[in-house]
Amino acid sequence: MERLDSMKRNKPLALVAGAALLTLAACGGGSSDGGGSNGGTDREFGDQEGGTKDAARKGPAAEIEGAATGGTITVYLPGDPGPDSLDPTTGWSVTGNSIQQALTSRSLTQYARDENGQPVLVPDLATDLGTPNDDYTEWTFTIRDDATWEDGKPVTAEEVAFGICRSLDSEAFPSGAGTEYSKTYFKDAADYEGPYTGKDPNCEKWDGIAVDGQDITISMAKPFPDMDYWGAFMTMGPAPLGNASKPPNYGNKPLANGPYKVDSFKPNEELVLVKNDQWSADSDPARHQYADEFVFKFNQDQSKVDEIMLSDNSDSQTAVSTGLGSDKYTDANGQLGDRLVQQTSQCVSTLTPDYDQITDINVRKALAYAYPYEDVWIASGEVPGVTRVPANSIMPPGMAGKKDFQVDGEQITYDPEKAKALLEEAGVEMPYPITMVYYEVDPLAKAAQDQITKGFEASGFKVKAVPVQESPYNIWLDPDNKVNKTLNLRGVNWCSDWPSGSTMIPSLLRGGAVYNTARFDEASVNDEMDNIATLPLEEQADAWGSLDEEIMTDYFPIIPTAFRNDLFVFGTKIGNPTGDGSIGAPNYKDLYVMQ
Amino acid sequence: MSADTAGPETLGSLSDEPQHQDPNSQQAKEIAGKSPLRIALGRLARDKIAVVCAVVVLFFIICAVFAGPISHLFGVSLETPLASERVDGLNNNMPKPEMGPPFGPFTWEHPMGVAPRTGNDNLAYWLYGCRISLLIAASATLVASVTGVVVGLLAGFLGGAVDKILSFFVDTFLTIPFLLAALTLAPILNERFALYDSYATIQKFSLVVVLALFGWMGTARLIRGEVLALREREFVQAARVMGMPTSRILFKELLPNLAAPIIISVSLMLPAFVAAEAGLAYLGIGVTDGVSWGQTILQAATPTYFREYPQYLWQPLLGIVALVLSLNLLGDAIRDALDPKTRR
Numbered sequence: 050m051e052r053l054d055s056m057k058r059n060k061p062l063a064l065v066a067g068a069a070l071l072t073l074a075a076c077g078g079g080s081s082d083g084g085g086s087n088g089g090t091d092r093e094f095g096d097q098e099g100g101t102k103d104a105a106r107k108g109p110a111a112e113i114e115g116a117a118t119g120g121t122i123t124v125y126l127p128g129d130p131g132p133d134s135l136d137p138t139t140g141w142s143v144t145g146n147s148i149q150q151a152l153t154s155r156s157l158t159q160y161a162r163d164e165n166g167q168p169v170l171v172p173d174l175a176t177d178l179g180t181p182n183d184d185y186t187e188w189t190f191t192i193r194d195d196a197t198w199e200d201g202k203p204v205t206a207e208e209v210a211f212g213i214c215r216s217l218d219s220e221a222f223p224s225g226a227g228t229e230y231s232k233t234y235f236k237d238a239a240d241y242e243g244p245y246t247g248k249d250p251n252c253e254k255w256d257g258i259a260v261d262g263q264d265i266t267i268s269m270a271k272p273f274p275d276m277d278y279w280g281a282f283m284t285m286g287p288a289p290l291g292n293a294s295k296p297p298n299y300g301n302k303p304l305a306n307g308p309y310k311v312d313s314f315k316p317n318e319e320l321v322l323v324k325n326d327q328w329s330a331d332s333d334p335a336r337h338q339y340a341d342e343f344v345f346k347f348n349q350d351q352s353k354v355d356e357i358m359l360s361d362n363s364d365s366q367t368a369v370s371t372g373l374g375s376d377k378y379t380d381a382n383g384q385l386g387d388r389l390v391q392q393t394s395q396c397v398s399t400l401t402p403d404y405d406q407i408t409d410i411n412v413r414k415a416l417a418y419a420y421p422y423e424d425v426w427i428a429s430g431e432v433p434g435v436t437r438v439p440a441n442s443i444m445p446p447g448m449a450g451k452k453d454f455q456v457d458g459e460q461i462t463y464d465p466e467k468a469k470a471l472l473e474e475a476g477v478e479m480p481y482p483i484t485m486v487y488y489e490v491d492p493l494a495k496a497a498q499d500q501i502t503k504g505f506e507a508s509g510f511k512v513k514a515v516p517v518q519e520s521p522y523n524i525w526l527d528p529d530n531k532v533n534k535t536l537n538l539r540g541v542n543w544c545s546d547w548p549s550g551s552t553m554i555p556s557l558l559r560g561g562a563v564y565n566t567a568r569f570d571e572a573s574v575n576d577e578m579d580n581i582a583t584l585p586l587e588e589q590a591d592a593w594g595s596l597d598e599e600i601m602t603d604y605f606p607i608i609p610t611a612f613r614n615d616l617f618v619f620g621t622k623i624g625n626p627t628g629d630g631s632i633g634a635p636n637y638k639d640l641y642v643m644q
Numbered sequence: 645m646s647a648d649t650a651g652p653e654t655l656g657s658l659s660d661e662p663q664h665q666d667p668n669s670q671q672a673k674e675i676a677g678k679s680p681l682r683i684a685l686g687r688l689a690r691d692k693i694a695v696v697c698a699v700v701v702l703f704f705i706i707c708a709v710f711a712g713p714i715s716h717l718f719g720v721s722l723e724t725p726l727a728s729e730r731v732d733g734l735n736n737n738m739p740k741p742e743m744g745p746p747f748g749p750f751t752w753e754h755p756m757g758v759a760p761r762t763g764n765d766n767l768a769y770w771l772y773g774c775r776i777s778l779l780i781a782a783s784a785t786l787v788a789s790v791t792g793v794v795v796g797l798l799a800g801f802l803g804g805a806v807d808k809i810l811s812f813f814v815d816t817f818l819t820i821p822f823l824l825a826a827l828t829l830a831p832i833l834n835e836r837f838a839l840y841d842s843y844a845t846i847q848k849f850s851l852v853v854v855l856a857l858f859g860w861m862g863t864a865r866l867i868r869g870e871v872l873a874l875r876e877r878e879f880v881q882a883a884r885v886m887g888m889p890t891s892r893i894l895f896k897e898l899l900p901n902l903a904a905p906i907i908i909s910v911s912l913m914l915p916a917f918v919a920a921e922a923g924l925a926y927l928g929i930g931v932t933d934g935v936s937w938g939q940t941i942l943q944a945a946t947p948t949y950f951r952e953y954p955q956y957l958w959q960p961l962l963g964i965v966a967l968v969l970s971l972n973l974l975g976d977a978i979r980d981a982l983d984p985k986t987r988r
Contacts, residue, residue, distance in 0.1 A: 352946045376736045376760070376948040424727040428762050433733040489834070489932045492943055496762045496934070499724040516843065516932065518834040532838060 106171035109330035120642025131347035134300030137283035147634030157280030160631035161335035168631035212288035214252035218243020278547035308338035339641035392628030396544035401567035411475035419508030429497035440609035450590030468508035480511035489516035550593025694977030697970035730763030781917035784855035796867025911975030
């Protein structure tokens with residue numbers, strides 16, 4: 050899912066901060082770095098091969114050693130507006146999904162964190178990870194009979210089927226993840242308008258799903274081997290039948306079936322979750338119910354939160370922060386020890402040269418050499434080597450099948466001379482004109498743009514940077530936008546939805562894909578993407594890796610500028626301070642308050 | 645000024661009339677032959693605070709006008725450096741020791757140090773920020789006071805329907821919340837002009853318009869009130885009886901008598917606009933290209949920077965405080981000097 054560069058603004062009038070993103074993925078490994086110059090703790094990212102599964106995992110989840118019950122955990126989310134709605138069907142952001150999937154809203158499958166810190170796909174409402182037929186065009190899940198709603202009623206297979214059916218209503222839930230996956234893969238989904246838009250409140254007109262006792266069978270329009278991963282999205286979970294779950298009201302206070310339920314929700318401000326006493330630990334293989342209460346505070350001021358977390362006062366001891374200002378990294382690294390957690394977020398930042406206008410591969414490579422990587426990271430408030438690490442291709446590190454290769458033999462770094470040589474080789478006029486946009490409301494974005502302009506102009510380009518006051522995605526994704534029509538360099542930050550190349554490469558580089566801001570469209574590559582989906586499951590990962598390398602080597606249509614990592618800060622009394630490798634968020638499922 | 649605005653100092657006098665003086669006395673001879681403005685200037689020159697403030701203001705004006713040559717003299721410029729050359733990405737993005745404070749000794753290459761995170765030279769940004777500040781404030785003051793004076797003159801002198809209509813506009817503009825209007829205008833301008841190469845100039849021009857648009861009403865009301873009192877005075881009545889055209893009465897008879905209130909409103913408007921410009925830049929509207937004291941303050945106002953590198957915040961802050969304070973005090977002194985009834 051898209052991700053806007055975090056906007057750490059410290060002004061009272063934060064105008065916009067759209068940052069929707071989802072990373073459901075394996076925790077990957079960049080090289081360990083970031084010891085800091087002042088002798089702080091050396092940190093390591095866990096390495097992982099991506100995508101372990103355990104279909105037999107049974108509830109209750111194993112106890113965390115030393116865990117205690119009780120207490121309130123406060124979570125500060127600096128610069129993050131949080132979800133607008135809590136409806137599970139509409140969620141497709143790291144913030145909303147990480148909170149709700151871990152605490153309130155169950156789905157077919159889920160992730161558990163194993164002892165090495167790696168996410169393992171385990172059953173949730175289903176008794177196993179689903180049974181596909183031979184060509185992955187039909188998946189059957191058996192719904193467990195001991196899961197309950199917060200009002201004590203059992204979660205039925207019909208309700209799960211109805212919830213899945215809701216995900217097809219792309220008009221009622223335009224930002225939902227179902228618009229990408231349910232719509233594409235489920236049988237006859239493209240023609241079905243959904244229960245609300247299609248005036249079909251009981252979902253009778255769609256025959257892609259069949260309920261037989263506790264069994265749910267979903268038919269696919271084309272092979273979908275990743276259905277078990279897709280089942281871990283909360284949109285693949287139950288919804289109360291009929292009017293009880295009608296949008297948009299349901300989004301204010303959805304019926305919970307996880308260990309916590311919604312006590313109060315003020316969008317962009319605060320979400321309070323309290324214990325759901327109807328949830329039974331025996332029915333859930335991965336969640337815990339240690340703390341009495343979770344309080345999520347959205348849109349917090351980064352520097353204020355940093356001060357609170359570093360002060361170690363009584364407020365901060367039971368608090369968690371989902372971000373750390375780069376100006377605090379050195380202090381925090383020395384002071385916090387294990388309580389500062391670095392988590393790879395399975396995201397890549399890219400620049401996307403317009404494939405129709407910048408047709409010469411040498412010009413595209415020249416752009417890669419003209420980009421002053423480290424300077425841009427510093428100016429935009431990132432910590433080089435810690436929250437941003439150099440990238441070689443689209444697939445993030447640790448993703449199954451990723452090849453360890455470099456397009457030009459070694460990591461591309463800022464090298465203006467090499468860029469000029471490439472431009473000369475391409476035989477284009479110099480300076481070569483580049484038009485791009487930047488988000489002028491954010492001083493960090495402006496500072497980063499200054500660095501990019503500086504680097505490009507030293508390398509034989511001439512930059513016209515157009516200031517815009519809305520999210521650059523609104524410009525890049527709107528083909529009719531007058532500013533967009535003038536651009537020949539765009540960008541996109543993308544996170545995987547689960548640890549497979551199928552959530553990275555087609556989304557960014559398939560001809561006509563929404564987020565294909567490079568407008569890259571090569572028939573052979575498109576065919577290869579379609580082809581990989583039909584390969585045997587065990588060959589797909591490698592095939593994606595090879596395609597990744599082939600695209601970068603032969604076409605270089607997209608310039609990966611960085612792989613992204615997150616920093617989380619935990620208070621001294623928060624037990625088990627860890628990150629959730631599946632989604633790039635704190636590991637809410639396993640947190641507790643030390644007593 | 646009209647009599648009712650005389651300060652409390654004059655209340656002790658038995659009469660509002662100037663004290664009777666012997667026309668042959670030494671004092672009277674000194675005054676004789678001097679214009680009221682000359683007298684006021686003489687009073688101003690004897691006011692120590694006024695002189696100090698004038699020197700400070702002059703210093704800022706020199707900095708603003710000669711920002712280019714001064715930067716050149718020190719060998720600094722606005723040009724963006726590569727961030728990694730000047731700041732340490734693994735040390736809270738603070739300047740490297742060889743760039744001067746806070747971790748290194750003073751260096752002539754960057755007399756005021758460099759900014760954390762970007763490595764921009766502080767002196768160059770301070771000088772050009774001063775220029776932007778004064779340029780925008782002075783232009784906005786000019787536009788606002790001319791508009792205010794003309795509207796005030798017309799409304800006060802013509803009266804009747806014209807007065808009603810103009811007063812209505814004054815009241816209307818007073819009801820529009822300034823900050824809200826400025827906030828709404830920024831995205832609209834961006835939408836319209838983002839693709840223009842002269843976007844930065846358009847942005848500053850529109851800032852002047854916005855400031856002036858919401859700054860002229862005070863002057864207009866003040867002038868209108870003055871004119872209402874003046875137009876019933878004998879010399880105006882006489883001019884009317886003699887059949888002088890209205891424009892001549894307005895500009896030849898009334899305007900010279902309004903010099904004092906105009907100068908006063910201008911001298912108080914200027915510091916208000918300097919502060920407003922910085923405030924808007926801090927909010928991210930108005931000047932967004934970074935060359936503004938307000939924008940520097942926005943970037944410097946984080947606890948870490950302030951704790952480890954307080955100079956970075958103090959530099960623009962002192963600039964604004966010194967400029968606004970001296971402009972205000974100077975305005976006060978001018979007001980006092982122009983008012984024959986004050987005693988200091």
